[in-house]
Amino acid sequence: xxxxxxxxxxxxxxxxxxxxxxxxFQHVNPGKGAAFVRTRIRNLQTGKVxxxxxxxxxxxxxxxxxxxxxxxxxxxxxGYTFMDQGSYDQVTMSDEEIGDQGxxxxxxxxxxxxxxEGRPLAMELPRKMVFKVTEAMDAAAGNTVSGGNLTKEVTxxxxxxxxxxxxxxxxxxIIINTETGEYVERSK
Numbered sequence: 001x002x003x004x005x006x007x008x009x010x011x012x013x014x015x016x017x018x019x020x021x022x023x024x025f026q027h028v029n030p031g032k033g034a035a036f037v038r039t040r041i042r043n044l045q046t047g048k049v050x051x052x053x054x055x056x057x058x059x060x061x062x063x064x065x066x067x068x069x070x071x072x073x074x075x076x077x078x079g080y081t082f083m084d085q086g087s088y089d090q091v092t093m094s095d096e097e098i099g100d101q102g103x104x105x106x107x108x109x110x111x112x113x114x115x116x117e118g119r120p121l122a123m124e125l126p127r128k129m130v131f132k133v134t135e136a137m138d139a140a141a142g143n144t145v146s147g148g149n150l151t152k153e154v155t156x157x158x159x160x161x162x163x164x165x166x167x168x169x170x171x172x173x174i175i176i177n178t179e180t181g182e183y184v185e186r187s188k
Contacts, residue, residue: 002062004037004054012044012116014061019044019116021065044114044122045097063116070113072105080105082113082120091120101125103160104178125178130187131156136170151183 005027007013013020020041029035035056042049044065054060070082070091079094080102091113095102097120104125105111112124135155151163154170162176164183173187 001059004056004058004060006062007037007039007054007060012063012065013041014063017043018046019063019065019121020050021114023049044116047099047122065121066115068113068115069110072107072109072111074107075102075105080123082111082123091115093120093123097121098123100181101178103158104129104176106158127178128175128184129178130173130175131158131160131162133164133168133170133172133174136164136168138169 007022007025009022009025011022013022020043022039023042024040026038027035028038037054037056038051039054040049040051068084070084073081073083073090075081079092080098081090081092083090093113098105101123111126113120114122114124133154134157137152137154150166152166152168153161154164154168155161156174156176160176160181162174162181162183164174168174168183168186175184175187176182177184
């Protein structure tokens with residue numbers, strides 16, 4: 001057991017709802033009343049984000065998790081399989097554990113896997129990834145340079161559909177934000 005004064009960015013707290021990583025924190029010592037720690041925490045299994053406060057008088061359960069860089073190997077009916085390139089250990093995560101992030105995975109790609117007591121809990125993708133546009137309608141003449149807020153739907157490798165500006169053509173590389181699934185910019 002630990003004190004809320006031990007809270008820092010990146011520490012993992014265990015409570016009845018599961019394991020939570022601290023994303024943001026602020027120690028508050030008001031002029032009147034007891035000190036507390038205001039936090040923003042993210043559930044490692046579900047990705048749900050909460051804002052919560054801990055009084056400095058209470059105790060919390062800090063746990064030690066391991067972050068491992070692993071290579072994505074394949075997806076089959078058992079789930080997504082990853083391999084540690086140093087030890088060659090393999091772990092499999094279910095479709096439910098990976099969720100929507102699975103659409104961004106490509107063979108051989110490196111991702112960060114969070115493990116607790118040897119069991120994989122969560123996968124973290126790079127924030128931005130480059131994808132090739134495999135299917136896009138051509139823009140009408142006059143709409144290619146200054147499309148304003150006009151967008152069209154294109155298909156990128158892996159079959160994912162994304163809204164992009166009208167000037168994006170088939171075969172171009174674009175950058176997608178993996179947290180929102182939105183177009184960011186053309187790849188250089």
